[in-house]
Amino acid sequence: MDTVQRASLPARSSGSGFRKITPAMLGVIQKSKSFEITEPRRPGQVLAAFKAAAPYLGIGASIVHAIDFFFALTQPIDWQPGARPIVWPSASMQENAMCLGSSQIKRLNRRLVELGLVVMKDSPNGKRYGRRARPNGPIIEAYGFDLSPLADRMAEFEAIAEEGRAARIRLAELRRRASIARKGLKQLEETAAQEGVIDIDWASVWTKVQAIKTTKQDLLELASGEIKVEQLETLENEIRELVIGKLAQGKEENLSSSVEKNPKPSLNEPHITTTNKLINPKDTVETLRKCSSDDLPGQTAQTETLPRRTRSDLGSALKLTPDELVRLAPRLVPYLRHPSPSWPEIVEAADWLRHDLGVSKPLWGEACLAMGREQAAIAIALVSAKPPSHFRSSPGGYFHGMVERARAGDLYLGRTIWGIRGANSYKN
Numbered sequence: 141m142d143t144v145q146r147a148s149l150p151a152r153s154s155g156s157g158f159r160k161i162t163p164a165m166l167g168v169i170q171k172s173k174s175f176e177i178t179e180p181r182r183p184g185q186v187l188a189a190f191k192a193a194a195p196y197l198g199i200g201a202s203i204v205h206a207i208d209f210f211f212a213l214t215q216p217i218d219w220q221p222g223a224r225p226i227v228w229p230s231a232s233m234q235e236n237a238m239c240l241g242s243s244q245i246k247r248l249n250r251r252l253v254e255l256g257l258v259v260m261k262d263s264p265n266g267k268r269y270g271r272r273a274r275p276n277g278p279i280i281e282a283y284g285f286d287l288s289p290l291a292d293r294m295a296e297f298e299a300i301a302e303e304g305r306a307a308r309i310r311l312a313e314l315r316r317r318a319s320i321a322r323k324g325l326k327q328l329e330e331t332a333a334q335e336g337v338i339d340i341d342w343a344s345v346w347t348k349v350q351a352i353k354t355t356k357q358d359l360l361e362l363a364s365g366e367i368k369v370e371q372l373e374t375l376e377n378e379i380r381e382l383v384i385g386k387l388a389q390g391k392e393e394n395l396s397s398s399v400e401k402n403p404k405p406s407l408n409e410p411h412i413t414t415t416n417k418l419i420n421p422k423d424t425v426e427t428l429r430k431c432s433s434d435d436l437p438g439q440t441a442q443t444e445t446l447p448r449r450t451r452s453d454l455g456s457a458l459k460l461t462p463d464e465l466v467r468l469a470p471r472l473v474p475y476l477r478h479p480s481p482s483w484p485e486i487v488e489a490a491d492w493l494r495h496d497l498g499v500s501k502p503l504w505g506e507a508c509l510a511m512g513r514e515q516a517a518i519a520i521a522l523v524s525a526k527p528p529s530h531f532r533s534s535p536g537g538y539f540h541g542m543v544e545r546a547r548a549g550d551l552y553l554g555r556t557i558w559g560i561r562g563a564n565s566y567k568n
Contacts, residue, residue, distance in 0.1 A: 181219040181291045187211045190257075190290055193297035196304035199255065202238070206248055207257060209237050210285055215276050219291060226261060228268040228284030252285075256293070259286045314365050318354040320474070321369070321376040325349065327495060328376075328383050334501070337386045340379075348375055384488070460518065460557060462486050468560050469521035471496075483514050490517035493524055498536035503543065510546040515553060519546075522556050 187208070194204050210227050218225035229237070235245050252258045263269065263283035270282030329342050352372050354365075462481050466472050475489035494504050499520065507516035519542050523535050531538045545551040 177219060177221055177223060177225075177288060177291050179221060181294065183211055183214055183216060183219050183225070186219070186291050186294050189294050189297035189301065192301035193304070196300050196307075202240075202248060203251065203255065203257070206234075206238060206252060207287075207290070209234070210258070210287055214287065215272075217276070217278050223278065224261075224282075225287040225291065226270060226279060226282040226284055227287065228270040228282055230268060249285075256289055257287075259289060260284075261286050311365070314369050315354070317369050318372055321372040322349065322354075324376045324474075325379060327492075328379050331492075331495065332383050332386070335387055335390070337383060337390070340382065340386070345375070345379060459554075465518060465521055468557070469525040471524040472521055483517075486521075487513045487517040490520040494520045494539075497523060497539065498534050499539050500536070503536070503540060507539070507543045507546070510543050511551070518553055518557075519551075522553065522560065525560055 190207060191204060209229075213227040213229060214225045217223065231242065231245065235242060238245065238248070240248065249260075253260060261283050268284040270284065271280045272278065273280055325345065329345075332338075332340055332342075349372065352368050352375070354368055354372060462483055462485070465486060466476070466481065472486070472489050472493060475492040476485060478485065481489070491504065497520065504516065504520075507519065510516075511519060519539065523539050523542070526535075526538075542551055
C-alpha cells in the first residue's frame with residue numbers, strides 16, 4: 141500500500157499499527173502526489189537553502205537537526221530527475237542521533253510532515269526499510285521518510301532567505317539611525333549644560349524618547365519601525381535647532397553686554413591719541429574681524445595683540461569650496477542642515493564635530509584666533525578625515541599641535557588638502 145492510498149484511510153489508534161494522521165498532515169500527503177524532481181539537485185544546495193530560510197519560517201533547532209540527519213543518509217543519485225530521496229532510519233537509530241525519547245521522536249516526525257518538509261512512505265507492515273541496486277546506487281525499494289518536498293521547495297526557501305536577509309539589513313539600519321539620534325540628543329544635553337543653557341526641559345525630552353519605542357522587537361515591523369525612527373530623528377533635529385538658537389541668543393547678549401561696557405567717549409572730553417606705533421595693525425584688525433569674543437567662553441575681545449608671523453594658508457590659496465570639504469571629510473555630514481552648506485554652516489558643523497574628536501571649547505577658541513574661524517573649521521574637518529592610526533595620542537592632541545604651528549606660522553593646510561585629494565583619487 142503506497143502513501144497516497146494510506147492517506148485515504150481513516151485515522152486509527154496507535155495499537156492498530158497505523159500512524160495517527162492529523163488534518164495538517166493530510167494536506168501535505170495529498171499535495172505529495174505532485175512532488176517530483178524534474179531537474180538535477182545537489183543535496184548540499186537543497187539543505188543550505190532550507191537552513192537559510194529556517195530562521196525566517198520560525199523553524200526550531202530540533203527540526204533543522206532532524207533534516208540534517210536525514211540528508212546525511214541520502215546519496216547524490218537520489219536527487220536526480222525521476223528519483224525520490226527516501227531514507228529509512230530505524231526508530232532507535234533516530235532516537236540515538238537526536239538524543240530524544242520515543243514519544244519526542246514521534247511528535248518530531250509528525251511535525252516534519254505538518255510543516256511540509258517530508259512525507260511518509262509506509263510499508264504494508266509499518267516498518268522502515270529500503271534496498272539499493274548496489275552500494276551508493278539507485279534505490280530499488282524504500283519505505284520511510286521521503287525528502288522530495290524539500291527539493292520541490294528549494295526556490296521558495298531561497299526567496300524567503302533573501303527576503304529575510306534584506307529585512308535584517310533594514311532592521312540593522314533602523315537601529316543604527318535610532319542610536320545616532322539618541323546619542324545626538326545626549327551630546328546636545330551635554331553641550332547645553334557646558335554652555336549654561338538651562339531653560340530646556342530635558343526631562344520632558346527624554347520622556348518623549350522613551351515613548352518612542354525603538355527596541356529590536358519594536359523595529360521588527362519595518363513599516364512602523366521606520367515611522368518611529370523618523371519621529372526620533374525629528375525630535376533630535378528640533379532639539380538641535382533649539383540649542384543652536386539658545387546659543388546664538390546667548391552670544392548676541394554677550395556681545396551686546398561687551399559693547400555697553402566700552403561706550404564711546406563723550407564729545408566734550410579730551411581725546412587722547414597714542415603716539416606709539418601699532419604692531420602689525422593689519423593682523424590686529426583681521427583677528428578682531430574673524431574671531432569675536434564669543435570664540436573663547438568667558439573672555440572678551442582684546443584690542444591688544446602680540447606680534448605674529450604672517451600665516452601662509454590665508455585667503456584663497458587653499459582653493460577649497462564647502463562642497464569639496466564635505467566630500468573630503470564626510471564626518472561633517474551629520475551636523476549639516478543642508479546638503480550644500482555655506483562657510484558659516486561649515487563652521488557651525490565643525491564646532492559640533494570637534495566635540496566628537498575630543499577638542500575642547502577653549503582650544504577651539506584658540507584655533508579661531510590663530511587661524512580664523514573658516515580655516516579652524518577646515519582644520520577640524522581634515523583631522524576627522526584621517527584614520528585613527530595617524531594619531532600618536534588622540535585627534536585632540538593632533539589638533540592642538542596644528543594650533544601651535546598656526547601660531548608660529550608653520551601650518552600649511554593646503555598641503556594636507558592636496559594629500560587627502562590624492563588619497564581619494566587613488567581609492568577611486
